[in-house]
Amino acid sequence: MGLILNLVLYGSYFPNTVRKTLSSGPRNASASRVTGFYEDEGKDKQRRFPHALIIGFSKCGTTALRAFLSLHPDIVSPLEEVRFFTLNYTKGLEWYRMQMPPSTEHQITIEKTPFYIMYTEALERIRQFNSSIKLIISVRDPIARLQSQYAHTFRNVRDASAKPTFRSWCHGEAAGEHVVRFVDYATHISTVYNLFPRDQVLVLSEEVLETDPLSVMKEAETFLGLRPSFSKHDFVFNQNKGFYCFNMTSPSYPKIIGSVKVNSDTGCIGGEKGRAHPEIDDEFFKHLVQAIRPYNEQLFQLINKRFEWANFIQ
Numbered sequence: 158m159g160l161i162l163n164l165v166l167y168g169s170y171f172p173n174t175v176r177k178t179l180s181s182g183p184r185n186a187s188a189s190r191v192t193g194f195y196e197d198e199g200k201d202k203q204r205r206f207p208h209a210l211i212i213g214f215s216k217c218g219t220t221a222l223r224a225f226l227s228l229h230p231d232i233v234s235p236l237e238e239v240r241f242f243t244l245n246y247t248k249g250l251e252w253y254r255m256q257m258p259p260s261t262e263h264q265i266t267i268e269k270t271p272f273y274i275m276y277t278e279a280l281e282r283i284r285q286f287n288s289s290i291k292l293i294i295s296v297r298d299p300i301a302r303l304q305s306q307y308a309h310t311f312r313n314v315r316d317a318s319a320k321p322t323f324r325s326w327c328h329g330e331a332a333g334e335h336v337v338r339f340v341d342y343a344t345h346i347s348t349v350y351n352l353f354p355r356d357q358v359l360v361l362s363e364e365v366l367e368t369d370p371l372s373v374m375k376e377a378e379t380f381l382g383l384r385p386s387f388s389k390h391d392f393v394f395n396q397n398k399g400f401y402c403f404n405m406t407s408p409s410y411p412k413i414i415g416s417v418k419v420n421s422d423t424g425c426i427g428g429e430k431g432r433a434h435p436e437i438d439d440e441f442f443k444h445l446v447q448a449i450r451p452y453n454e455q456l457f458q459l460i461n462k463r464f465e466w467a468n469f470i471q
């Protein structure tokens with residue numbers, strides 16, 4: 158696996174003259190200032206509050222979603238999760254704005270923090286911030302999400318005897334709390350629907366993003382009211398990685414350099430994505446499917462859309 162490019166060049170954000178200024182000094186020299194003009198701001202580019210947020214769910218492809226969207230000429234997005242409406246709220250709105258990359262008035266800013274959706278208070282803060290903001294939510298087959306979360310939680314534990322089995326982790330110390338936390342999308346999406354008009358909310362599935370990213374990009378582009386820009390040349394399937402990656406020969410590709418963590422050899426997103434999932438024996442798989450089915454049905458009814466998730470019928 159090649160080196161992960163995380164240069165944070167911000168090169169694509171800045172006009173040439175500004176880039177020169179920045180390269181001669183610390184890149185974040187001005188980032189702690191909260192008022193006044195910044196070297197990278199000017200007549201054309203300013204740091205602007207987000208017009209849209211990717212608010213969830215963790216382990217549902219939110220990184221790839223943000224990364225792929227960043228290819229659009231009219232979208233800018235901060236490299237890292239800002240976590241403003243959860244962890245950093247007390248830092249204030251001006252701090253929040255300063256975390257955004259500079260943009261022209263024709264561009265929109267999108268921030269992704271997949272935990273926002275898990276906290277009603279964060280969602281209420283978002284509404285208070287901007288009740289007409291657009292919200293994007295990605296969901297995933299809950300069983301795959303559980304496997305992904307397990308692989309993430311124990312990513313540094315190599316010795317199998319030093320970690321619980323997938324089955325015992327699912328049952329968990331808190332008697333199944335893990336499972337409910339990771340499979341119950343409907344409760345959180347209902348909260349979103351109670352706070353925001355439905356036409357401001359787009360629910361996508363990780364499975365479609367994984368198998369046909371172009372269709373998801375086009376759907377998001379329409380939802381965000383942007384001109385059509387994505388093309389089939391933007392993404393290419395990488396057999397080794399098992400995912401669609403950026404096509405580094407696409408004319409759009411230079412736009413994302415510095416604003417997305419990509420493997421510099423392959424154009425694939427972050428090396429941590431796509432960890433091996435734990436195996437599940439048949440009996441436990443059937444148990445999970447049956448236990449989770451009511452949650453899925455609740456979700457499908459709520460969003461008026463069905464996904465082809467594991468649905469074993471005995």
Ligand SMILES: Nc1ncnc2c1ncn2[C@@H]1O[C@H](COP(=O)(O)OS(=O)(=O)O)[C@@H](OP(=O)(O)O)[C@H]1O
Binds near residue numbers: 219
């Ligand atoms: N194109 C592409 N490239 C890389 N990864 C992709 C892609 N499409 C979907 N995914 C899936 O995204 C899963 C990680 O989800 P998140 O980015 O939301 O995780 S996180 O909550 O931000 O940690 C990650 O889950 P795991 O495979 O379990 O690691 C991927 O399956």
